[in-house]
Amino acid sequence: MIDFYGLTSPNVQKIFIMLEETGLPYKFIPVDVWASEQHKPEFARLNPNKKIPVIVDREGPGSKPYTVFESGAILMYLAEKTGKFLPKDMAKKYDVIQWLMVQVSGVGPAFGNFTHFNLFAPKPGNEYSFSRYRSEMLRLYDLLNERLGQAKYLGGDEYSIADMATFPWTRQHQAQGAKIDQLPNFKRWFEELSARPAVKTMIAKQADIKSSRETATDDNKDRFFNRGKYARA
Ligand SMILES: N[C@@H](CCC(=O)N[C@@H](CS)C(=O)NCC(=O)O)C(=O)O
Numbered sequence: 001m002i003d004f005y006g007l008t009s010p011n012v013q014k015i016f017i018m019l020e021e022t023g024l025p026y027k028f029i030p031v032d033v034w035a036s037e038q039h040k041p042e043f044a045r046l047n048p049n050k051k052i053p054v055i056v057d058r059e060g061p062g063s064k065p066y067t068v069f070e071s072g073a074i075l076m077y078l079a080e081k082t083g084k085f086l087p088k089d090m091a092k093k094y095d096v097i098q099w100l101m102v103q104v105s106g107v108g109p110a111f112g113n114f115t116h117f118n119l120f121a122p123k124p125g126n127e128y129s130f131s132r133y134r135s136e137m138l139r140l141y142d143l144l145n146e147r148l149g150q151a152k153y154l155g156g157d158e159y160s161i162a163d164m165a166t167f168p169w170t171r172q173h174q175a176q177g178a179k180i181d182q183l184p185n186f187k188r189w190f191e192e193l194s195a196r197p198a199v200k201t202m203i204a205k206q207a208d209i210k211s212s213r214e215t216a217t218d219d220n221k222d223r224f225f226n227r228g229k230y231a232r233a
Pocket of ligand 1: 009
C-alpha cells in the first residue's frame with residue numbers, strides 16, 4: 001500500500017496518473033496547501049521541503065516503509081518498483097530521463113511562474129516577469145511540438161514517466177495561450193494521452209478533491225507565495 005499525499009496541482013496529477021497506470025494500491029491523503037497544511041510538523045517530517053506530492057511506500061526496499069518526495073523522484077521510484085514506464089536499456093532509459101528533467105527543471109518552473117504572474121501577481125507592475133515566463137512557456141511548447149515530431153512520445157517510441165510528468169502542465173494550454181492548431185505533433189500527443197483510462201481516472205478523482213484555494217486567508221496566501229510578512233530580504 002502506498003500513502004499518497006497531495007491535492008490538485010499538476011505535480012500531484014503526475015503521481016495520480018502513474019499510480020493508476022501501474023495499478024498499485026494506494027490511499028490518497030489530502031494536504032490542503034492553501035490552508036498551510038504542508039507546514040504541519042507531521043508533514044514536514046515526510047518532506048523537509050514542505051511541498052506536495054509525497055509518497056510513503058509501506059512495502060519499500062528491504063520490506064520497510066520508504067518515503068519519497070519530489071514528483072520526478074517519485075515517478076522514477078514507482079517505475080523502478082514496478083518495472084514499468086522506464087526502459088531498462090541504458091540509452092532508452094536516459095532518453096526518458098532527459099525529457100523528465102526538461103519537465104521538472106523547465107516546464108514546471110516556467111509554466112508555474114507564468115500562472116503566478118498571470119493569475120496572482122498584482123497588475124500593473126509585473127509586466128516584465130509575466131512576459132519573461134510566458135515567452136519561456138511558449139518556447140517550451142514549441143520544443144515539445146518539435147520533439148513529438150521526431151518521436152511518438154517524449155522519451156522515444158514508448159509511453160513513459162516523461163509523458164506522465166509533462167501532460168498535466170499542458171492541460172490548460174488554451175488558457176495559457178498556446179495555439180494548439182499550430183502545434184500538430186503536440187496536439188496528436190495531447191489527444192492520445194487525454195484518452196488513456198488512467199488519465200481519465202486522474203481527472204475524475206481530481207474533480208472530487210476539496211481545496212480551500214478559493215477561500216484561502218490572506219495570511220495563508222502570503223505564506224504560499226512568500227510575500228507580505230513571509231518575504232525575505
Ligand atoms: N519540485 C517539486 C515541486 C512541488 C510543489 O511546488 N508543490 C506545490 C504544489 S501546489 C506545493 O506544495 N506548494 C506549497 C508551497 O510551496 O508551500 C515537485 O516536483 O514535487
